[in-house]
Amino acid sequence: MNIKPLADRVLVKPAAAEEKTVSGIIIPDTAKEKPLKGEVLATGDGTKDEEMVVKKGDEVLYSKYAGTEIELNGEKLIIMRQSDILAIFE
Numbered sequence: 649m650n651i652k653p654l655a656d657r658v659l660v661k662p663a664a665a666e667e668k669t670v671s672g673i674i675i676p677d678t679a680k681e682k683p684l685k686g687e688v689l690a691t692g693d694g695t696k697d698e699e700m701v702v703k704k705g706d707e708v709l710y711s712k713y714a715g716t717e718i719e720l721n722g723e724k725l726i727i728m729r730q731s732d733i734l735a736i737f738e
Contacts, residue, residue, distance in 0.1 A: 651720060653692040656730045658702055660710065661723070662686040685709050685737070689725065702730060707737040 653659050663685045687707055694700040702708060715728025 651690065653690055653727055655692045655695050656698050656700065657692045657727055658688055658708075658730055658733065659690040660686040660708065660715070660726045660728060661689050662726060684712060686726070691730075694730075698730065700730060702733060702736060708733045709735040709737070 651659060685707065688702050688704055690704060691700050691702060710726075710728060710733050714732035715726040718725050718727060
C-alpha cells in the first residue's frame, strides 16, 4: 500500500534508537530515547502559503513531540507537518 501525505505534511521513517552506550552497556527498550532524526519517505504538495522545502530522501532533524506515529506494513513511521522539521542534514 502506498501513502501520500496531503498539503504540508511529510512522512518520515525514524532512525533506529541507540542499542549501546559508549561504555558498551546494553540499553533496554523501555529506556531508549525516541530518535529525533529520520529519512523523508514522501511529501505532500505544499499549500499556497507554504511550499515544500524537504524532499524524498532527505535526512532530517525534527522536534521531540512532532507528528503522529503510524504503522504501515509492519513499519513504524511518523506523519508530521513540514514546520515540525528543524533541519536537513547535508
